[in-house]
Amino acid sequence: MKRVLTILSLTLAALTLSAQTVSFDKGRFQKGDDPAWSAPGFDDSAWREVTFDQSWETLVDYANGYGWYRIHVVIPSSLKKGKVEAIMLDLGAIDDSDQTWLNGHPVGKDGTFPEEPGGYSSEWGRRRHYVVDPSWVKWDKDNVIAVRVYNYGDPGGFYRGAAQVSKPSLKDFAKLTLEAGEGGYKAVLATSVKTSGSLHITVTDILTGKVESDKTQKVTVPSWKEKPYFCALAPQKRLKVTYTDPRFEEVLEAEVCAPYILTPPAPATPRYNGPLVFGVRPGSPVIFRLAFSGDKPMKYAVEGLPEGVVLDPDKGVLSGSCAQEGDYPLVFTATNDKGSASAQFTLKVGTQIGLTPPMGWNSWNCWALSVSQEKVMSSAAALINKGLADYGYSYMNIDDAWEAEYRTPDGRIEANEKFPDMKALGDYLHSNGLKFGIYSSPGDHTCGGFLGSLDHEQQDAEVWNSWGVDYLKYDWCGYSKVYDASKDHSTAACIRPYLKMQQYLREQPRDIFYSLCQYGWDKVWEWGSYIDANSWRTSHDIVDTWESLYVTGFVRQPDLYPYAGPGHWNDPDMLIVGKVGWSSSLRDSRLTPDEQYTHISLWSLLAANMLIGCDISQIDDFTFNLLCNNEVNAVNQDVLGKQARRDVDEGGIQIWSRPLADGGTAVGIFNLNETSVPVRLSEALGQIGLEAETVRDLWRQTDIPTEETYMILPHGVRYVKVKP
Numbered sequence: 166m167k168r169v170l171t172i173l174s175l176t177l178a179a180l181t182l183s184a185q186t187v188s189f190d191k192g193r194f195q196k197g198d199d200p201a202w203s204a205p206g207f208d209d210s211a212w213r214e215v216t217f218d219q220s221w222e223t224l225v226d227y228a229n230g231y232g233w234y235r236i237h238v239v240i241p242s243s244l245k246k247g248k249v250e251a252i253m254l255d256l257g258a259i260d261d262s263d264q265t266w267l268n269g270h271p272v273g274k275d276g277t278f279p280e281e282p283g284g285y286s287s288e289w290g291r292r293r294h295y296v297v298d299p300s301w302v303k304w305d306k307d308n309v310i311a312v313r314v315y316n317y318g319d320p321g322g323f324y325r326g327a328a329q330v331s332k333p334s335l336k337d338f339a340k341l342t343l344e345a346g347e348g349g350y351k352a353v354l355a356t357s358v359k360t361s362g363s364l365h366i367t368v369t370d371i372l373t374g375k376v377e378s379d380k381t382q383k384v385t386v387p388s389w390k391e392k393p394y395f396c397a398l399a400p401q402k403r404l405k406v407t408y409t410d411p412r413f414e415e416v417l418e419a420e421v422c423a424p425y426i427l428t429p430p431a432p433a434t435p436r437y438n439g440p441l442v443f444g445v446r447p448g449s450p451v452i453f454r455l456a457f458s459g460d461k462p463m464k465y466a467v468e469g470l471p472e473g474v475v476l477d478p479d480k481g482v483l484s485g486s487c488a489q490e491g492d493y494p495l496v497f498t499a500t501n502d503k504g505s506a507s508a509q510f511t512l513k514v515g516t517q518i519g520l521t522p523p524m525g526w527n528s529w530n531c532w533a534l535s536v537s538q539e540k541v542m543s544s545a546a547a548l549i550n551k552g553l554a555d556y557g558y559s560y561m562n563i564d565d566a567w568e569a570e571y572r573t574p575d576g577r578i579e580a581n582e583k584f585p586d587m588k589a590l591g592d593y594l595h596s597n598g599l600k601f602g603i604y605s606s607p608g609d610h611t612c613g614g615f616l617g618s619l620d621h622e623q624q625d626a627e628v629w630n631s632w633g634v635d636y637l638k639y640d641w642c643g644y645s646k647v648y649d650a651s652k653d654h655s656t657a658a659c660i661r662p663y664l665k666m667q668q669y670l671r672e673q674p675r676d677i678f679y680s681l682c683q684y685g686w687d688k689v690w691e692w693g694s695y696i697d698a699n700s701w702r703t704s705h706d707i708v709d710t711w712e713s714l715y716v717t718g719f720v721r722q723p724d725l726y727p728y729a730g731p732g733h734w735n736d737p738d739m740l741i742v743g744k745v746g747w748s749s750s751l752r753d754s755r756l757t758p759d760e761q762y763t764h765i766s767l768w769s770l771l772a773a774n775m776l777i778g779c780d781i782s783q784i785d786d787f788t789f790n791l792l793c794n795n796e797v798n799a800v801n802q803d804v805l806g807k808q809a810r811r812d813v814d815e816g817g818i819q820i821w822s823r824p825l826a827d828g829g830t831a832v833g834i835f836n837l838n839e840t841s842v843p844v845r846l847s848e849a850l851g852q853i854g855l856e857a858e859t860v861r862d863l864w865r866q867t868d869i870p871t872e873e874t875y876m877i878l879p880h881g882v883r884y885v886k887v888k889p
C-alpha cells in the first residue's frame with residue numbers, strides 16, 4: 166500500500182466509472198539481466214516473442230536465473246475517462262520474484278532477488294496487481310511494461326495466461342490489513358482517497374463461538390494516509406475487523422485468529438501413535454522406531470519378532486533383518502511409571518515397501534541451500550527430544566546442496582564441506598530408529614546447480630548405500646537438457662531416467678524409498694507405480710501462502726485419488742507449517758492458523774507424504790499440535806491406503822471424504838471463502854450420503870452432535886470421522 170501511496174494522485178469523484186479492460190497475452194523475452202532493459206526506448210526487436218500460457222522453460226529452453234519480459238501495449242484513452250486518475254495493471258502470478266516498470270517508472274516488486282540482503286524469496290503464487298500513476302501512461306500509443314524476473318526451480322516466468330490494464334474501482338484504493346504486534350494486532354486502514362466510515366471490531370472465542378467484544382467507531386482518514394487501530398487479541402480468540410464507507414462498493418474486511426490449539430495433550434501413560442504396518446524386503450535392514458507417547462523413560466517389549474529382528478528395549482528400536490517372506494503379527498508394549506499400553510502391528514516381509522505414506526522431515530522448506538550436517542543433526546535430535554518421533558515421524562531427508570563441486574577422478578560423488586561425515590550421520594539416525602534420505606537429479610545438475618547423477622547412476626546408488634541411505638528424492642531439473650536434446654518427448658522418454666535409477670536402487674542390499682520429483686509432468690501418477698516408485702510429486706513447489714496451498718491442494722489433487730495406495734503415493738509436496746524460509750534465516754509460516762489446520766487436514770485425507778518442512782529444533786506448541794494429533798495422523802497412515810476424493814465443491818465449500826480400514830470415513834469440510842460460513846453437519850454429511858447422530862471431531866478428539874451448526878472459519882476446516 167505504501168508503494169501505491171507514493172506514486173498515485175487521484176481525486177475522489179471517480180466512483181461511477183465502469184470497469185474497462187485491455188488484455189494482452191504475449192511479450193518479448195530475453196534471458197539474462199541488464200538494468201538498461203527497463204528503459205522504454207531500448208530496442209527489443211531481436212528478443213524472442215513468447216506467450217503467457219507456458220513457462221519459459223517450455224518456450225525458450227531456459228531454467229534458473231534472470232529473464233526479462235518487455236510487453237508492448239497500446240493503452241486507450243477511454244481508460245482515462247472520468248475523474249479517477251489511475252490505472253490498474255494486473256500481471257497475474259509470476260514465477261518466482263520480479264520487478265516491473267511502466268515506461269521506465271517503477272510500479273511494483275514481489276519477492277526478493279538473490280543479491281538482496283536476506284537473499285532470494287519466491288512469491289510465485291501471488292497476483293501482481295498494481296495501481297499506477299496515469300501520468301506515466303502514453304495514451305493511445307505504444308507503452309512498454311518491462312518485467313525483470315528471477316526464477317529458481319521449474320517453471321519460470323509468466324505462464325498463467327493473459328495480463329491486463331484496467332480502470333480501478335474505488336475499493337482498489339483503500340486497504341484494510343491486520344499486522345501482528347505485541348499482544349494483539351494493528352488494524353491499518355490505508356487509503357489514497359479521503360474516506361469516512363465506520364470500523365467494526367469483534368473478538369470471538371474460537372472454541373465456544375461466543376462474541377467477547379463488539380465495538381464500532383467512526384473513522385475519517387485523509388487521502389494518502391493510513392491509520393492504525395490497536396486490537397488486543399489473546400490466544401484462542403478470533404478478531405474480525407470490517408470497514409464500511411457508504412461510497413465504496415464493498416465492505417473491507419480482515420480477519421485473523423491467534424494460534425489456537427485443538428489437539429488435547431497426550432496422556433502421561435504410554436500410547437501408541439505410529440503406523441500399524443511396516444514393509445521390508447527379505448534380507449534388507451529393518452529400521453523401525455516404536456512410536457509411543459507418554460512419560461519417559463519407557464521400557465519396550467515386542468512379541469512375535471521373526472528370527473533376525475531384534476529390539477532395543479530402552480530405545481524401542483527394531484533392527485536386524487528377516488530372510489523369510491511373510492506377514493508377522495507383532496504386539497508392541499511400552500511401560501512407564503504411570504502404566505502400560507500395547508498395540509497390534511504387522512511386519513510385512515515381502516516385495517513392497519512404503520506401505521503407509523512416509524512421515525519425517527526434509528531440509529528444503531527451511532534451510533534450502535544452507536542445509537548442513539549440523540542442521541540435520543539438530544532437527545533429528547529435536548525429532549526425538551521434542552517427541553515428534555513418538556508420532557511416527559522417522560525419515561530425516563537432506564534435500565539439495567549436500568553435493569561436492571566435483572566428483573573424484575574415478576567418478577565418485579562426495580558430500581561438500583558442510584557434511585563432514587555422511588556415514589556417521591546415517592549411523593546416528595539408524596541407531597535411533599530413524600531413516601536417512603537424500604536428494605539427486607537424473608540430469609547433470611540439480612535445481613540448485615549442484616552435481617546430478619547423469620551417467621553415474623550406478624555409482625551414486627552404491628555410494629548412498631554405503632552411507633546407509635533409505636530414501637531418494639530424484640528431481641528432474643537438469644534432465645531437461647537431455648530430454649530436449651533427444652527430441653523424444655514421449656511418455657517413455659519421461660520414464661527412462663527414473664527407470665534407470667530404480668534398477669540400481671533395487672540392486673542395493675537395503676530398501677530405498679523412491680520418491681520421484683518432476684512436478685506432475687506427463688501424468689506421472691499414471692505410470693509411477695509401474696516403475697515401482699513409492700511416491701511422486703504431483704505439483705510444482707509449494708510455498709507458505711494461501712494461493713500456493715490452494716493451487717497445490719485444492720486445484721491439483723482432486724482427480725488423483727485412484728492412483729494412491731500402499732507402496733505408491735501422490736506427493737503434493739512438503740509441509741509449510743512452523744519456521745520456514747528457504748534460506749539461512751527462518752520466519753513463521755505465513756499461513757493463518759486456520760490455513761495450517763486446513764493444510765494438515767487435507768494432507769491427512771490425501772494420504773500424502775508427511776515431510777515436515779520447518780526447523781524442528783524451533784518447533785512451537787501450536788506447530789506441535791498440528792503435527793502430533795494421533796487421530797489426524799492415523800487417517801494419513803490408514804492401512805487401506807485410499808486417498809480422499811472431493812465430493813462437493815459449491816459456493817467455496819468443499820467436502821472431501823476418505824474410506825478407512827475400520828469401515829469408517831474421514832470427512833473434511835473446508836471453507837475456502839474469505840468469511841466464516843455456518844455449516845449444519847448433518848446436512849453436509851447428507852450431501853455425500855452419510856448419516857450419523859454423532860461424529861468424531863478429529864482435531865478436538867471428542868464426539869460432537871451432527872444436528873448442530875458449526876462455524877467454519879475463513880480458509881478453515883471441520884475435520885471429522887464418521888464411525889463405522
Ligand code: GLA
Binds near residue numbers: 565611706
Ligand atoms: C526443486 C524441487 C524442490 C527442491 C529444489 C532443490 O525445485 O521441486 O522440492 O528439491 O528443487 O533445488
